[in-house]
Amino acid sequence: xxFKPSYIKLSKSSLKDKIRSAEEILKNCTLxxxxxxxxxxxxxxxxxxxxxxxxxxxxNPHFGEEAPLVGNHxxxxxxxxxxxxxxxxxxxxxxxxxxxxxxxxxxxxADIMMTLQKYGCHNINLVTPTHQVPMILRSLxxxxxxxxxxxxxxxxxxxxxxxxxxxxxxxxxxYMPDFKYADFGPAKxxxxxxxxxxxxxxxxxxxxxxxxxxxxxxxxxxxxxxLVRHLVLPEGLAGTEKIVKFLVEEVSxxxxxxxxxxxxxxxxxxxxxxxxxxxxxxxxRKAFKAARDAGLKRLD
Numbered sequence: 357x358x359f360k361p362s363y364i365k366l367s368k369s370s371l372k373d374k375i376r377s378a379e380e381i382l383k384n385c386t387l388x389x390x391x392x393x394x395x396x397x398x399x400x401x402x403x404x405x406x407x408x409x410x411x412x413x414x415x416n417p418h419f420g421e422e423a424p425l426v427g428n429h430x431x432x433x434x435x436x437x438x439x440x441x442x443x444x445x446x447x448x449x450x451x452x453x454x455x456x457x458x459x460x461x462x463x464x465x466a467d468i469m470m471t472l473q474k475y476g477c478h479n480i481n482l483v484t485p486t487h488q489v490p491m492i493l494r495s496l497x498x499x500x501x502x503x504x505x506x507x508x509x510x511x512x513x514x515x516x517x518x519x520x521x522x523x524x525x526x527x528x529x530x531y532m533p534d535f536k537y538a539d540f541g542p543a544k545x546x547x548x549x550x551x552x553x554x555x556x557x558x559x560x561x562x563x564x565x566x567x568x569x570x571x572x573x574x575x576x577x578x579x580x581x582x583l584v585r586h587l588v589l590p591e592g593l594a595g596t597e598k599i600v601k602f603l604v605e606e607v608s609x610x611x612x613x614x615x616x617x618x619x620x621x622x623x624x625x626x627x628x629x630x631x632x633x634x635x636x637x638x639x640x641r642k643a644f645k646a647a648r649d650a651g652l653k654r655l656d
């Protein structure tokens with residue numbers, strides 16, 4: 357299957373316009389639904405604690421992602437530091453909630469992308485990118501000139517601004533959002549984002565509108581489309597049944613969905629029962645059955 361990433365088909369002038377639009381938002385930051393309205397271009401920081409330069413924790417070929425991303429050579433992950441969510445059970449809490457990482461130049465980030473491509477990685481997987489979209493786009497422009505040609509994965513928490521997503525239209529090939537909660541109470545208590553359920557629904561519909569169902573090549577490597585992750589929480593706190601019903605009825609029954617069983621208590625979870633324990637086999641089986649019974653046809 358002949359495939360060109362979306363960003364290669366985009367004209368250089370269109371990409372420059374998108375970069376300018378994203379960088380303009382930084383001056384009164386509304387990149388995400390927090391709408392902090394700080395001027396990040398002069399060093400002010402809001403909820404995410406990030407300025408206007410790439411802030412990266414680590415990067416490497418990753419073999420623990422979903423099979424369509426990993427293939428034989430791994431997914432080229434770039435872990436962006438900090439986050440626009442405040443999850444009390446974050447499994448990457450030293451990256452998301454602390455300062456584990458370093459500021460990079462745009463040129464250096466472009467070189468990281470090129471190195472991952474040279475390693476044979478099937479994609480560039482931008483982990484927690486939401487609050488660093490302008491920096492990613494500026495780095496991408498440089499990487500394109502260097503010969504980048506693998507799909508871009510937007511691996512996010514699902515708490516996204518429609519305005520920012522529209523800037524990314526024509527750039528991102530694979531959207532991979534979490535769908536963490538169906539209900540406002542748990543979203544507020546555990547991620548400090550009461551409006552998360554309504555925000556993530558609109559964000560996922562916009563993502564699907566841009567890229568459609570997940571498309572793979574003859575080797576089952578993802579090329580373009582939507583891949584949704586849903587982490588099952590103890591005592592059904594995530595609201596799995598409502599989430600899978602939404603995906604089938606308002607997005608697509610062919611939405612590639614990973615019903616994830618790997619929850620474990622970390623960061624501050626021990627102080628917030630029932631998040632202080634792993635999920636049971638019965639809880640996972642119930643969640644997976646709900647997804648299947650709802651009519652989702654592509655379950656990871």
